[in-house]
Amino acid sequence: MVLFPATATKYFRYIAISFWAGLLVLPFTGAVHALEIAGITTAAVLSWRLSKAGPFAGALDEFTRQLSRAGKVIDAVSKAVRTRTALAIIIVLLLVIPIFQNDYYRDVLTLTGMYIVLALGLNIIVGQAGLLNLGYVAFYAVGAYTYAILSTRFGTAFWPGMVAGALAASVFALLIGMSTLRLRGDYFAIVTLGLGEITRIVLNNWDSMTGGPNGISRIGRPAIAGYTLSAPLDFYYLILIIACFTVFATHRLMRSRIGRAWIAIREDEVAAEAMGIDTFRLKLLAFVLGSAWAGIAGVFFAAKMAFVSPESFSFFESVMILCMVVLGGMGSIPGIILGAFLLIALPEFFREFQDYRMLAFGFALVGMMIFRPRGLLGSAGSK
């Protein structure tokens, strides 16, 4: 058995890669850590090589094959979910599990639910219509601040507040979309990015309206039939209802005539237009609908925290939500739910590695794009 069927030049390449990695980080880390990083790079390159040839050949391919298979299983399960019994079992589990958890895990689950709503909303824009939105958090912020201002100034209740928040985010999206959706794809991405920044800057500086960096506190709690929600478990059930509704609505939307038109636009806009699809109006619809979900999630966030400040609406938040959509597999609802779990729930369990979390996250993004650009559970689509 030949462990390394590689030629001498190949060895030289591995050494050169590690040497480069060490050299690049040298001025920042000092000699000791640079050697460490060179060592880690060597190990990474060698294990990559071993997965291609040698005793572990095909291990990586096998792994990705298993992932695809898991994706198919989950697809099958999600199809089975449409049978009422399976759906009922899942809902009962989701209803019962948090009762046996402590408040901390309930909060984590609630947060995950909120991000599922956000990610499914963004999926309408990015995954369905293929519009890269890098400023999604602006609409989330509009929803949150709408409810915060209405609640603290006019004592508006939660449910009308939610309608107002969704409406405000939609109108905002309509105004922005009408003027920018005619732009080419990457220009649109940059405009949304600039928009997200402008929104944050305005929130930070419009003291009389938004409270500036201090934000708005003492936002009203939601009430249902005279019972005011305040415990973590209450909010868990609230977001569960909202998330289930979102899953149902986006699922129906995906299968509709509109959903199919979005996919056509995503795959080839010029061809879609030639087939008689009004691309501008449909893109606008996707942008507005997706933003409405951001508004709803924003209202929930404001009510849950009873406090909003510009800090919660940074560009990084937009990137996180985008990563949930991309990581799980664009366009796939189970994939996006998995993505939200991976990015919100998992890091909570790895709190001790907090400093290295973001670094690993960056590597995961690059690695995903290179090795599985369709997402963890993404199907091998047509394009």
Place this chain on the structure above:
Amino acid sequence: MFTQQLINGLALGAVYALIALGYTMVYGILQLINFAHGEVYMLGAYLGIIVLGLLTALGLPAYSLALTLGITIVVSMLFCAAYGAAIERVAYRPLRNASKLAPLISAVGVSIILQNFVMLAQGKEYKYLPPVISFEGFTFLGARISPVEVLILGASILLMVLLQLFITRTKLGKAMRATSQDMTMAGLVGININKVISVTFMIGSALAAVAGVMVTLYYGVAHFFMGYTAGLKAFTAAVLGGIGSIPGAMLGGFTLGLIENFCASYISSVYKDAFAFLVLIITLILRPSGLVGQRHIDKV
């Protein structure tokens, strides 16, 4: 007051222009928004501080200030060029035939990696320039001008002229222009596309390094988060001038620097970043091809 703001705006604009050149060159060839470019500028700023600190420990500034600055800038440029080439090789080249979204997300990933790497290696705190160089300012037409501003303007204009000569007069520059017109055809006539793209990234990153060193000399401070806003604004400058066009990036950089400075001093300083992005959005809506860019027609 006016002259002062003009000079400050031009100095700021020169920095934006240097970073914008990297965006515009990469976009011209790959149609990729190199989101990690702002981080390369941040690396350049840190390298400037690190190298300058090292040279100060060796006692070089007392001997020759010009030599110290020269070594700092060259070392920073070399390292950033290496980073640029490495980023392209690792994060973009495997994705060259992927959908448009993939390289952009990969670029966001690289940006996160570089930011957190510098944060872990160099700390979360602001990093200050060693107080070795004290610059005596001078007064010109009632404006207070620091020698650093002169250095920024001089160096950036020199580099832009050199770049323009490189692009128009050399063989490699010609290959770059050919690649940006049609990559497949350029490959067919024997141009080594991979090499051209690597060189593009290296030149862009080296220019960003100069911008980074200049900014740390100017403000005396660097932070691991500085690349994000600067990168965004430099991209704005590139779009303002017409992305893909090298004179456009220079024009856009200076225009943006002036707009930002005058808005900050005459309208509102807290909203100066918002003005920059507003300019970007308005430009894209009214004139997506920028000030000097050419109209782009979508082909099937």
